[in-house]
Amino acid sequence: MTRRRILGLVNEIDAPALEDGARGADADLILASSVDRLFKRLSESEWELCVVSLSAEHVDDALLERLAGSSAAGALILTARGASLNAALLADRLGALALLREPLEAGGVADAFEALADEGPSVELSPLEEGQDGRTALIGESGEMAEVFGTIAKVARSTSTVLITGESGTGKEVVARTLHTQSDRSEGPFVAVNCAAIPEQLLESELFGHEKGAFTGAIAKRTGRFQRADGGTLFLDEIGDMSAVLQAKLLRVLEERAVERVGGREAEEIDVRVVAATNQSLSEAILDGRFREDLYYRLAVVELALPPLRERGDDVRRLALHFAALFAERHGREIRAITTKALSRIAEARWPGNIRELRNVMDRAVLLTSTDTIRTGALRIGAAAPRAASAAEVARPVGYPATASLAEVEAAHIAKVLASVGGHIGNAADTLGIHRNTLSRKIQEYGLDTPDHGRAP
């Protein structure tokens, strides 16, 4: 077995502990004397692990992001002076394996290295089925999904409208596409529209089309999405965001099976099956007067609720293996397996962004893997949000909603630290820099479970 290669950039005072730790873990360690030297080493060869001190000269967020995005850097361990919420959040955002406190101790370093080494056996990726891609493959064997598959099988060949509900990222569009491909309309078009993303006036013209000269600048007749979906399926995503005016127009189209272009005088008959989706509670929206009840009943002839990923048991692993195979093929990487430890980490994560988040994490993991096996160091769970933060989000701790109170942030951080130390209150108190009694009081106050008793938020 080849010796592991570790690249370090730490303060002089911490170098001996790092060297001892590397020796203890039977690894080769190279210490870079500066940020420039670190990147020079990275450009020359690949490393299994990088250990970087947040207090080293010229180390900042931009540099760390660059490091985290480098496939040559392998896994990342950060070291920091004292306990700091920002450092913990940064480590979390970058997907670092560990955040060690300075001054470093050889024992702690060796433990962290050992944890890296012990990834368990690997699980091989299954080959992709022909035609499977990230947008169409509906994967799952859990009981929850069996129910979904059953409903799809029952309703696919009917012409009923279907309302798909579920949290963001649970795969509503994939289900809509599956309904289409399994239906008698599969030869016809599948047209998707995101109602939340399109401004109201645009949405009307986009859905129904417009006549030439219908308004200033309408220089040509335009075909709407309804007409484009004729003979096929129209998927109206995030329907809960549609305005009241458009809801009324949509209801009319569904009742009359005909659309009238903006500025048009004659209705055109259409043969479209509508599948709608929402991540909102439409029953609440109806009570609030934000959604028409009659439209709801028209759309929800069949209602199909998608479970969040965290409730899908072993499907998380299946999906992870599927996405790994998919992206390995797409990016031309010779990846054949995922370590058991990496799969366990995937299975334990909360996945607030559901399958969309898992897909992004696996896409990145493939790119960050330079060997044939995906290891935990390549997983950037919690760092793959598709939208960039704004200034205000940058200024506040990353990873928590802008509306979170200080208490919520504190509770979440304590839970995270507890999880990272296996629920050991003494170690957690040490990391947080508070007395263990204070920590116990806070755990009680916030109603937190230690990892032994349940999942951290």
Added chain:
Amino acid sequence: MHAAAFGGVRLRIGSDREERKPLYRHGIRHTSFLARHVLSNGGMNRFTIDDLRAALPELDELRPLVDYLVATSVADPERTWSGSSELGTAGDRLVEPLDLEEASERLALEVFEHRSRIYGLAARAIAALTEGDAEAATEALLQAASLEAEKGEAPRAAAYADAAYRLARDAGDATLASLTLRRRARHRRAEGRYEDARRDYEEALVLAEAAEDPRGAAEACVGAGNVCEEQARWGEAEDWYRRALSLLGSHEPPVPEQWHALLNLHVVLRSMGSLEGCLEPLREAEALVETLDDSSAVPFLENAWGQYHMALRDFDTAEQHLRRGVAESADARSEITIRLNLAETLFARGRHLDAAEEARRAERRAIVSSMPQKLPEVYRLLGRILADEGILDAFVLFERALQIVDARDLPAIERARTLQAYGEAESSLGDTATGRELLSEADRLYERLGIEHRRDAWSDRYQGERPISESNQT
């Protein structure tokens, strides 16, 4: 009258009405999201930047406040993982009216301070003139121009530089007149007034040569070359850069204008497809930078190497250089431009997720740095990425880019590039009729700008981020 920043939501009265068709595809203008998001939610919770714009009158005096709210806005956490988040733009961000009272007071004070400084400089210019000191008066007016330029007020900056030029000219000081013309040219270029800018640079060159000011003359040449490049007149641009280098000769000691000209020459040669020929000036620039020990050059050099390797389709090396360029960027403009080049590299490799993430980082930087003029580039790229994935709703991003171009009075080239990207995307998504219309419109604009073929104008796929070439005189 200034137009709105990120999401202009109203009709705009201005020249070139023909060009003002932001919602090209639909021929209608955006209305507010107010009805959809605020009224439909019972006036609660979601209040976006677009809602804000619809709620306030479009007045110059409110611009700092609106810019502040845009910069402190947040992405909607509830949409983080929804499909619509991919299509979200600055206008969809949520307003966070935290500490607004304190902030509005501070912003009002900043406006007052800015005006005070401008008034002070005007007063200084008048006092200098009464004492017969045209040079001091000119200097004061140039400082006022710089202050306005810092605020993104190119027309105002050009007006002050113009006043400074007239004073210098009347005083018969050729060196100063050349300098003021170069400043006026720069601000006119920022306004998209390319022909006026080019004439200014040409006149500035004549004056600098007459005054035996080789650095000033070289700066004028580089400026004229930059204008030519923005019009895709590569050959002329090359001539200008070579002329700048010949004017400086083997200047001793070496001066930064030399590497500025060399780097510009490298970029234009690369744009012309001369991958071999462009290497020499790049290496020379690098050697000069080393001699000068000028660390400000690092991001520009890294960007140049990144683009060079991208042109060679050596994407790995390109990515390494561009990431270094991003990390070394000292200002928002450089960072945004280099980041977008990085995103282009990732997009070219099919790494859509990473490309979109880098583009979103560039968007964030543009927002927090109050640089909305960079957003159309971001949205064009995001639109192309989504179109490449077959997402029909990608048009939302192109429409938003057009809106910003109009609302911010950005140069016509920005509009033309957006129409081109939009047209190509629509065609690839199957709406060839709309695609053709958009491309024809882009061609008409290119023609008006003196660009013969639209392919030549698509320089922001491989942007040549370079230093603004100017001597340190003000």
